[in-house]
Amino acid sequence: MKFIKLYLVALNFLLLTKCRVEEYGPADSIKVSYFIPNPHNYVIENQLRYTVLWSGPEVEYFTHDGVVPTGEESFSFELLMPSEKNLEKIYSDDYFKFSYRDENHRKVVRPRIILYDDLNGNKQFDDSDYVVAIDGLYWGDNHYFVKDFLPDSSDKDTRHVSALVDLENFFKELSIEETNKFYELTNQKYTGFLKGRFERTYSEDGYINVVYSNEIDNSGILPLYSGTEKLLRTDLKCFRKISFSSGTYNSKILVDNRYDEDFFCAGIMRSCTGIDMTQEPDFNEMKNKADLFTIKCAMASSAIMEAHQSFLECKDCSCSLNTLITTYYTHEDSLPAWWPCPND
Amino acid sequence: MDKLFSLFNFKKNKVLKHHWSVSFWVLLLCVFFYQKALCTDIYLDPTDSWSLMYQGPYNRNLHEQLKKPENENRLITDFEKLAVAADVFVGSQQPLPKSEHRQTRFHGFYILDAYTSLRLFDSIDINLNITLFNPSASDGYKFSNQILTGLNVHLHKEILELASYPLIFNLLLMDLDSITIGNGLLIEQIPLEGLAASIDWKNISLTGLFAGRVFWPNDDFFSFSLGLFQGHINFLASLWKFSEVDEDDDWDFTGYFIPSKETDFNSAYSVYVGFSTKFNLLGPFGFAAEYLFKPVDNSLARAFMLRADYKDRFFSKIKVHMGYQLRYYQHKFGPVSQLLEPTTSPALPKRENMYFTNSFEYMLASVFFDQLSHTFMTEFRLDLTSKFQIFYELEYLIRLLSATQNFAVVYFDNNKRAPGVWHDIFYHAGLSYRLIKNAPHRVSLFISNKWVYSDSLSVKPMPLRYATDPLWGFELELFL
Numbered sequence: 001m002k003f004i005k006l007y008l009v010a011l012n013f014l015l016l017t018k019c020r021v022e023e024y025g026p027a028d029s030i031k032v033s034y035f036i037p038n039p040h041n042y043v044i045e046n047q048l049r050y051t052v053l054w055s056g057p058e059v060e061y062f063t064h065d066g067v068v069p070t071g072e073e074s075f076s077f078e079l080l081m082p083s084e085k086n087l088e089k090i091y092s093d094d095y096f097k098f099s100y101r102d103e104n105h106r107k108v109v110r111p112r113i114i115l116y117d118d119l120n121g122n123k124q125f126d127d128s129d130y131v132v133a134i135d136g137l138y139w140g141d142n143h144y145f146v147k148d149f150l151p152d153s154s155d156k157d158t159r160h161v162s163a164l165v166d167l168e169n170f171f172k173e174l175s176i177e178e179t180n181k182f183y184e185l186t187n188q189k190y191t192g193f194l195k196g197r198f199e200r201t202y203s204e205d206g207y208i209n210v211v212y213s214n215e216i217d218n219s220g221i222l223p224l225y226s227g228t229e230k231l232l233r234t235d236l237k238c239f240r241k242i243s244f245s246s247g248t249y250n251s252k253i254l255v256d257n258r259y260d261e262d263f264f265c266a267g268i269m270r271s272c273t274g275i276d277m278t279q280e281p282d283f284n285e286m287k288n289k290a291d292l293f294t295i296k297c298a299m300a301s302s303a304i305m306e307a308h309q310s311f312l313e314c315k316d317c318s319c320s321l322n323t324l325i326t327t328y329y330t331h332e333d334s335l336p337a338w339w340p341c342p343n344d
Numbered sequence: 345m346d347k348l349f350s351l352f353n354f355k356k357n358k359v360l361k362h363h364w365s366v367s368f369w370v371l372l373l374c375v376f377f378y379q380k381a382l383c384t385d386i387y388l389d390p391t392d393s394w395s396l397m398y399q400g401p402y403n404r405n406l407h408e409q410l411k412k413p414e415n416e417n418r419l420i421t422d423f424e425k426l427a428v429a430a431d432v433f434v435g436s437q438q439p440l441p442k443s444e445h446r447q448t449r450f451h452g453f454y455i456l457d458a459y460t461s462l463r464l465f466d467s468i469d470i471n472l473n474i475t476l477f478n479p480s481a482s483d484g485y486k487f488s489n490q491i492l493t494g495l496n497v498h499l500h501k502e503i504l505e506l507a508s509y510p511l512i513f514n515l516l517l518m519d520l521d522s523i524t525i526g527n528g529l530l531i532e533q534i535p536l537e538g539l540a541a542s543i544d545w546k547n548i549s550l551t552g553l554f555a556g557r558v559f560w561p562n563d564d565f566f567s568f569s570l571g572l573f574q575g576h577i578n579f580l581a582s583l584w585k586f587s588e589v590d591e592d593d594d595w596d597f598t599g600y601f602i603p604s605k606e607t608d609f610n611s612a613y614s615v616y617v618g619f620s621t622k623f624n625l626l627g628p629f630g631f632a633a634e635y636l637f638k639p640v641d642n643s644l645a646r647a648f649m650l651r652a653d654y655k656d657r658f659f660s661k662i663k664v665h666m667g668y669q670l671r672y673y674q675h676k677f678g679p680v681s682q683l684l685e686p687t688t689s690p691a692l693p694k695r696e697n698m699y700f701t702n703s704f705e706y707m708l709a710s711v712f713f714d715q716l717s718h719t720f721m722t723e724f725r726l727d728l729t730s731k732f733q734i735f736y737e738l739e740y741l742i743r744l745l746s747a748t749q750n751f752a753v754v755y756f757d758n759n760k761r762a763p764g765v766w767h768d769i770f771y772h773a774g775l776s777y778r779l780i781k782n783a784p785h786r787v788s789l790f791i792s793n794k795w796v797y798s799d800s801l802s803v804k805p806m807p808l809r810y811a812t813d814p815l816w817g818f819e820l821e822l823f824l
Contacts, residue, residue, distance in 0.1 A: 022714075
């Protein structure tokens with residue numbers, strides 16, 4: 001009887017404590033701030049706005065449409081996690097390279113931040129608007145071919161926001177050490193929004209290698225990258241999986257007709273014609289036709305100049321860069337008035 | 345007085361809403377019915393005096409230990425200057441038929457756990473513990489033989505007489521063997537190396553202890569206690585210190601992660617202050633309590649434990665222990681501020697004679713969670729005949745882990761989720777046969793789900809104390 005009494009006392013004690021476990025859901029929003037970039041070869045015509053695109057092969061929807069303040073260096077907004085119903089349809093973005101044991105558990109989404117010129121004034125992003133900047137391009141190993149398009153950017157995935165949409169299963173897979181690292185990356189917050197790379201890979205011997213990036217932008221202001229609209233649109237459409245190739249190079253020579261054209265062009269296999277160099281070529285038209293336009297002065301002589309017109313060709317998320325180089329020759333002693341290369 | 349009460353102010357914590365008042369009344373009742381303090385001849389005695397589980401010799405005061413009734417049948421008797429004792433275990437831990445569980449590391453083992461103590465001038469003990477063992481008969485002939493040694497010098501001397509009472513000085517270093525601080529709220533029956541010193545006068549004891557490594561590779565632990573009424577009440581102050589580790593030195597030689605400077609502990613020091621009390625109540629009943637607080641982030645992280653036990657013997661054939669433990673660890677009470685797993689060693693089967701409920705199990709989750717646990721434990725021994733005995737040990741642990749300010753979710757070992765309520769039942773039950781009448785030597789066959797979790801090298805510190813698969817075991821035990 002003594003045992004029973006003791007246990008009754010203990011049980012009563014247990015009930016007295018009114019045990020209750022506190023539990024909280026993850027933080028479903030994060031304040032994000034972005035620098036406003038200088039538009040790449042573009043002047044805002046109507047109104048600069050931002051939106052957030054959540055996209056996948058089967059679904060595409062936008063949230064957070066707002067006006068980008070003029071005269072400011074940056075803008076901020078509260079990024080909210082989409083509803084579960086919408087998230088289920090979203091394809092897990094390959095950017096995160098998150099290797100789960102079970103591929104079905106890959107539920108990492110990269111919300112795309114889009115800065116656009118609302119050309120039709122309908123206050124929502126659509127095909128008729130102009131994409132001014134997005135939150136970075138993923139170019140993997142092909143960055144060499146794209147760097148001219150985005151001279152101010154580099155592959156800084158770690159400086160962007162990712163949304164872990166199935167936190168519960170995500171945590172189930174983590175070791176204690178990995179969990180610790182996760183909370184370190186989020187400043188010990190239970191949140192599905194992560195700034196920084198959290199990557200797991202499996203080595204050949206089956207052990208898990210955990211790779212962390214230290215490049216976490218603690219300043220709180222993230223970059224946006226401008227570029228040609230075609231490239232930015234392609235990146236959005238292809239879920240950041242664009243492959244690049246070098247493409248073709250073509251060239252032609254334009255020679256000041258004060259020269260003897262036949263003599264000058266003799267033996268040159270490329271297209272070589274004489275033009276009136278006193279008239280400035282229509283560089284604006286050349287620039288508008290190309291995705292990237294640059295003028296380069298020859299180091300050997302101030303009388304030689306090159307105009308590079310690069311054309312981006314994309315098909316099914318494979319892009320190539322085809323370049324036309326036009327070389328101008330004039331008289332070193334009497335440079336045309338419009339000639340951009342200084343005579344020193 | 346307000347400050348004192350503020351230390352107990354748990355009102356903000358919903359888990360603990362009613363604990364304070366309950367604790368107060370229990371404490372009051374205990375003091376009222378106080379009979380006697382628990383006395384012991386073993387310096388820093390880590391023995392759980394209520395448990396029926398076998399708790400082998402400790403590497404100090406061997407002369408005194410051999411005089412205890414439970415050791416009177418040992419074959420090697422106590423010599424005047426030299427005391428010798430040895431436990432010999434041979435056994436196996438195997439999966440049940442048709443089960444998918446795996447055998448433990450100690451699946452075919454022998455252990456010789458030998459203790460010697462040389463007493464010089466009645467005041468200096470040189471204690472040597474040698475544990476020679478092989479956990480596996482499958483690794484190759486004598487391939488996995490291992491030997492662990494622990495040596496300490498124990499000075500125990502009356503240095504002067506004050507007011508007709510002797511002032512006794514104790515100094516123990518380096519092998520401290522099993523150590524419990526207070527009643528085990530912070531450290532309970534953990535083997536440590538370091539130094540302990542104390543001065544005892546009348547019923548007052550002042551003790552200092554240093555341990556070079558407790559649960560983390562780069563920790564140091566200092567503890568001071570003032571014991572009153574023969575240890576009936578102890579006032580405790582502890583310092584858990586962590587040293588910085590070079591950035592390039594992320595891994596210690598045991599293979600466990602050491603935080604680098606970037607991932608260092610928020611607090612290199614953790615200070616714990618509080619008290620513990622422990623006494624018998626009304627014959628077979630015992631009571632113990634401990635309360636500690638730790639200043640952290642301009643606030644206090646608190647922990648306490650209450651323990652009630654009943655141990656009795658019936659008809660000379662039945663022995664029973666029933667116990668209850670309440671433990672509460674507020675988040676951030678543990679000494680680390682990140683999820684860095686504590687580790688402990690050595691992993692030897694003698695650990696199976698301890699409760700799963702141990703401060704070690706609370707340290708990791710303490711980073712994020714408020715933890716409250718109830719443990720009900722029973723041990724039972726029934727002598728069927730003079731040689732056959734039925735035994736069982738049962739421990740039912742309910743742990744409530746409550747999320748706090750950071751709303752964290754963590755999956756711990758065995759996919760246990762926190763926040764959440766964890767229920768664990770540990771059992772160890774079987775039949776033993778005494779080889780010699782009225783002597784403790786025995787052979788046992790049992791089932792259990794509490795097995796020591798060991799690496800191939802048992803001395804390697806491990807983050808898990810137990811493997812919890814249901815297995816059967818066989819063991820031959822000789823107590824020399």
